[in-house]
């Protein structure tokens with residue numbers, strides 16, 4: 001199956017690969033898996049004043065999953081938390097022209113954003129509760 | 131879960147004898163017209179169970195495959211010709227589904243949950259973290275396969291061990307359903323969780339074996 005140019009581009013030069021320290025106060029970590037294939041993705045955000053100032057990812061999966069997460073980190077950067085939550089997997093599908101069999105790879109990226117934000121929020125409330 | 135066998139046996143449309151399999155009558159040697167989709171276990175005259183008699187599955191598969199092969203029906207009436215194609219492909223699907231423990235378990239769960247969808251996302255606590263770590267270890271090792279052959283083999287055997295443990299658990303859980311049918315719903319859910327986890331381990335194994343080919 002041929003990948004679109006954009007997928008190939010992200011695959012060959014993925015943006016924002018890496019990780020932050022999980023324990024850091026303003027970091028949220030999302031670790032998710034795709035039940036369809038068993039691939040895993042970690043996406044992290046760094047938040048300042050409710051704005052995502054930086055993001056990193058690491059994906060063990062197919063080219064579309066790598067491209068989706070790479071794109072997701074680009075998109076969340078500079079957005080507020082609420083704005084980031086509006087990113088849908090269908091936006092990713094459209095941007096990367098993913099075929100139907102690769103839709104679950106983009107779902108993985110949406111899940112990862114959500115779970116990173118949730119982790120960030122959860123840890124916030126934990127900290128303020130103390 | 132050991133269903134009464136005889137009750138599900140169908141009767142030959144030609145000679146009225148009770149058949150061991152709904153696909154073919156070995157007594158009058160005739161291919162059977164199928165109106166409903168038979169259960170995979172019935173096809174091989176096997177009880178509905180996870181801990182299957184694999185030898186019997188294979189023997190019955192060979193026997194049926196030989197009878198149903200479309201090549202033998204080239205001169206037959208068009209309905210028989212078509213039936214042989216349909217039955218052969220059904221036979222192959224059923225065989226593949228029952229042969230592999232993971233797909234056999236999924237098929238059984240499908241029957242036990244009466245088609246109600248099960249939670250395919252739920253995993254044992256901490257499992258994804260483990261997988262991610264294993265993937266990271268693997269990534270480092272795969273940079274130079276030759277140099278890390280031993281470590282790779284160690285990771286491989288670790289993953290295989292985990293997979294075996296999960297399959298062992300699945301087998302036990304299926305046994306528990308037979309012992310305690312009232313608890314079936316909960317047990318079915320736990321089996322599904324184990325199967326979900328197996329997929330991630332399979333993926334790791336695929337990655338390791340792909341690296342060995344290069």
Ligand code: FES
Nearest residue numbers: 037039062065105
């Ligand atoms: S095939 Fe697994 S995420 Fe794409």
